[in-house]
Amino acid sequence: MLEKFLETVKKHNMIKKGEGIVVGVSGGPDSISLLHLLWRIKEEYNLSLYAVHLNHQFRGKEADEDADYVEKFCENLGIKSFIFSENVAEYSKKKGVTFEEAGREIRYRLFESVMKKMKAHKIAVAQNMDDQAETVLMRLIRGTGIEGLSAIDYVRDNKIIRPLLDIKRYEIEDYCEKNNLMPRIDKTNLEALYTRNRIRLELIPYIEKHFNVNIKQTLSRTANIIREDKEFINISVQKVYKKIVKKTESEIKIYKEEFEKSHIAIKKRILREAIRELSGDLKNIQNKHIQNLIDLIKDGQVGGEAYLPKGLCAILDYDVIIIRKGKREIEKYDFEYNINIGETLNIKELDACFISNIINVKDLQKINKESYKTYFDLDKLKKGMILRTRREGDRFTPFGMKGSKKLKDFFIDAKIPREERDKIPLVCDGEEIMWIIGHRISEKYKVDQNTKNVLVLTYKKNQ
Amino acid sequence: MLEKFLETVKKHNMIKKGEGIVVGVSGGPDSISLLHLLWRIKEEYNLSLYAVHLNHQFRGKEADEDADYVEKFCENLGIKSFIFSENVAEYSKKKGVTFEEAGREIRYRLFESVMKKMKAHKIAVAQNMDDQAETVLMRLIRGTGIEGLSAIDYVRDNKIIRPLLDIKRYEIEDYCEKNNLMPRIDKTNLEALYTRNRIRLELIPYIEKHFNVNIKQTLSRTANIIREDKEFINISVQKVYKKIVKKTESEIKIYKEEFEKSHIAIKKRILREAIRELSGDLKNIQNKHIQNLIDLIKDGQVGGEAYLPKGLCAILDYDVIIIRKGKREIEKYDFEYNINIGETLNIKELDACFISNIINVKDLQKINKESYKTYFDLDKLKKGMILRTRREGDRFTPFGMKGSKKLKDFFIDAKIPREERDKIPLVCDGEEIMWIIGHRISEKYKVDQNTKNVLVLTYKKNQ
Incomplete structure (x- = not known):
């Protein structure tokens, strides 16, 4: 050894x-x-x-x-x-x-x-x-x-x-x-x-x-x-980056002509690196945001804009693309996270976090059920859990009811205003809604007399 | 859709x-x-x-x-x-x-x-x-x-x-x-x-x-x-390759000075590409062969040689490395393959193939046991099967015996000449030898009265 x-x-x-x-x-x-x-x-x-x-x-x-x-x-x-x-x-x-x-x-x-x-x-x-x-x-x-x-x-x-x-x-x-x-x-x-x-x-x-x-x-x-390939690509990116990116205090300029000559693998990394340099890290930056920028640069009109998380925006100028800290924050409420039991999940869009744990049914009495904390029969879960916003065609079987109804109708009956509905996170087992957070759990996942393992889920707004 | x-x-x-x-x-x-x-x-x-x-x-x-x-x-x-x-x-x-x-x-x-x-x-x-x-x-x-x-x-x-x-x-x-x-x-x-x-x-x-x-x-x-990254790397390789590799009918020359300036990720691919161009494909070329070439070029003396599968050899000259169809074939008998049940495995070193199948114990009488075809109790396997040459410290429990013995002693007792021993392929369940092909199966994997699923293994020399 x-x-x-x-x-x-x-x-x-x-x-x-x-x-x-x-x-x-x-x-x-x-x-x-x-x-x-x-x-x-x-x-x-x-x-x-x-x-x-x-x-x-x-x-x-x-x-x-x-x-x-x-x-x-x-x-x-x-x-x-x-x-x-x-x-x-x-x-x-x-x-x-x-x-x-x-x-x-x-x-x-x-x-x-x-x-x-x-x-x-x-x-x-x-x-x-x-x-x-x-x-x-x-x-x-x-x-x-x-x-x-x-x-x-x-x-x-x-x-x-x-x-x-x-x-x-x-x-x-x-x-x-x-x-x-x-x-x-x-x-x-x-x-x-x-x-x-x-x-x-x-x-x-x-x-x-x-x-x-x-x-x-x-x-x-x-x-x-x-790792060798990664190193080679990173070196290649750095060479181009130094040539075509200029940073001032509040914005970054990328020269379009040279940028467009680069391979897509390099382009994506240059944009990521520019965002990292401007805002300190790459948290919340997903592939789709980078793809939006690529599309903007390729097809966009001069003056065209794209919005990014972290309050950044990109503006297409005649010979450069400018990334800066913008004013408008237009994060859409459209997200989907996989839930790993035992891990704290940060829902950045809602400035909230989500916790899941497993306990034995014997310890159930120790748990207080609240609007934002509830429990389910773990063994009724069939797929993996995800946390997401609502989608066209969602259905739900409310606790205490037999049949399912449209999620939309549930929201209408519960008098939840339209502009709020996109912000309500849903916990799903695959496609099936388990919990409309803050509102109702599903009949299909409730704890009953046969339950052995209890899944405890907690949603918390950050302070 | x-x-x-x-x-x-x-x-x-x-x-x-x-x-x-x-x-x-x-x-x-x-x-x-x-x-x-x-x-x-x-x-x-x-x-x-x-x-x-x-x-x-x-x-x-x-x-x-x-x-x-x-x-x-x-x-x-x-x-x-x-x-x-x-x-x-x-x-x-x-x-x-x-x-x-x-x-x-x-x-x-x-x-x-x-x-x-x-x-x-x-x-x-x-x-x-x-x-x-x-x-x-x-x-x-x-x-x-x-x-x-x-x-x-x-x-x-x-x-x-x-x-x-x-x-x-x-x-x-x-x-x-x-x-x-x-x-x-x-x-x-x-x-x-x-x-x-x-x-x-x-x-x-x-x-x-x-x-x-x-x-x-x-x-x-x-x-x-x-895939995008792969494309970028391939394009980068092609650019260098065109500059520093020259092919004649029977050999390939790679210019050392430029080669040494390239990143390791590019070097390895240039060598692979050269071998592919010379011999038609990359079968049997493993990472270790490429690493040998890298080492030869880096540290080697002018005149130094390295041998590759497919009868190729590499010779280090003053300003180039030459890869050519060599005369000496010095494949060492040292190999290890994973066995996937149901797939034909080619053992190129021995110009042989190896076949594994599962049958129900009821069909056992239909199988003829031969030196190069035999069967085992599938459910006695604990790990995954590999096929390899012998190694220092190997032990074996011959069919019909209780304790294990050194593989070396088994070979001595069986009067197998030293120079043959490296060529005898062994089928193993993880570390445990199941079959010394052509000689003996292990007591530990034999079919007995409790066997349900039979693993049939066949070794065949190619014609």
Whole structure:
């Protein structure tokens, strides 16, 4: 295992002699092995190691024990450790991000601060080949391009390194056992609890059994091949971008003639990059927005406009396209999200979030039913859940009724004004409406005397 | 549906007015809908339509009925039809390709001949969005890059068109019903019978239920996005290729200095393209062979050589790398293939093929056991099957014995000469050896009184 680890380190030029390395250590098998391996090459590479642990304050005593374990483990190896403690759940609520995103943000902030303080050079984190394979599958299932499929980088910005990315989880577990490291149970599976765990525990074993025993290596290799292509395309984009894009404080100009000469794959990325440069990130920017811009530039009249999320607009001028922070915000209420149980979903159009959980029917009495919090019989769900606005032809079977009616008629009967109807989010099981949020649940999904697993759904306006 | 079909046709500029179109018609819902849709726009577009059907001679009477049905269907619509009949199974054996590959080769040959004869312009085939999604998943599972993930093209060489690629299978079935087309049961599922059917019937429904109801659209969109990137990269490769590659009859020269300036993603494709140009195709060329060449060019001494499959070799000269048909063939006996039940596997290293089938235990007496044909209890398999050469540390539990022994010892006891041992293919269930082909099966997988499903494996030297 040490050889495999060193091979990865050398192949990707991860570590230079004499460097200081901040190591993220949860206390699980991955990060403990990583720290142990780095410690073994400490002398040869003349490294300074700093372990950083974050107590997520999530499972009270257990989390404290994790922190104690990491502290002692480091003490035994003579590695300086930094143990932090923050209320990640609270932070996640405040920022409207998932628990795992919150944890990641806080951890990387801490890594950076320790790196600065100790004048270190690198941050080492412990993702392994299983994580890589799961990430590829997860992104493919959610929808992605080559950016997503190239998954986890070995080295990012010549700073963050992942030396375990070619090593499988079971090899790491073996390593811990052989070296008697006694790691804590890994709790890194918090992200997309439902999705990632299902991929790990069901989907990958299923593919291994029926299609390809080596699926993890296969996916890891695919990510590596695609990463090269991604790099090449990004370099090509940067070359063109520098030539044809000019930024001032409040707007970006793209020179049309040169733009039109570029390949569509490059055009789309130039527009994305321009939006990112202007507004800081690409949140809420979808492929269809970019396609609108492409169409505007191709067929549009001088003076033509297109509106983008984040209050941006694009104006077609004679020889340039201008993207600027516009005044009109004309987001249409027309959205559709997949719901992953256990994850917080942000509904940016409504400045709200949506939470789903599963509980045992025995715990049902503990839940208060409210307009924006309700429950269903999980086992009555047939497809996957989506959250979307209404559509032509929608039908609904209101709680307490037998037959279905047109959703439109339901709205009329409920005296909901026309201009409000587009803003009411609907939770659906495939095509079937389960819940008109804030109004009524469907008869078809109600909890009854046979219910075993209860799906609890909560909708919350952000403060 | 007609609108959706026309949208795809227009978006990809598939058909011009006045063109002649050869339509591949199996008689299944997809191809019958395609023909019907083309017939509906025949007048508006002033099209000449030619239906081509191939009787595969696979299921005797049924296949004849398919052909009759297609002929009558065309007669009713006033479309000229060409009905061919060929023994695809025989062709497949002769050429050592799968049944589906054989069918495809023959069909496209027939399409081309009809196109030429009738002076037509396009060949229309009937893949749908489900086929697209299945192809993306299948390729991802087997291992691929962006070439594979961009999956099925809408238009190929401005000749082959696929106007149903944005339409889902159930929409096509609805269309057939509404228009009373009465298609034959689709038998297009012959390719990778086991793999593709499992993806269609198990894997996609599972993903729809647990992860993403819209997985088919998601995968189709991903393929479309990646296809743009693939095109851009290919164009970039062609530009460099023209500049730095020179071909004579028996060898290809690549100018080193310019080659070294290219990005790794481009380098790899230039080498592949050179090999393809020299030897006609890229069969048996793996990523590792290309990597060997990259390493040779980067670090190699002038005069250094690398050997490739297909009897090719590469020689490093002062300012060029030369790829030519070499004399020495030094294929090492070190291979590993995944076995997909129901597919013929070609073991190129041994010039042999390998066939796997499942039968009911009741039919066991019909099978003759031979050195190169044997059977196992299917339900004792735990992982996926692979076929590979021996490896350090292999162990084996010979039929009739209780404990396991080193494979090496088995070979010694069986008096198999050292130089033969690398050439003996092993069938494994994950890590566990099931069959030392030509010698012995494993006790652990034998058929016993509880066996229900029998796995029949056959190994054949090509003539």
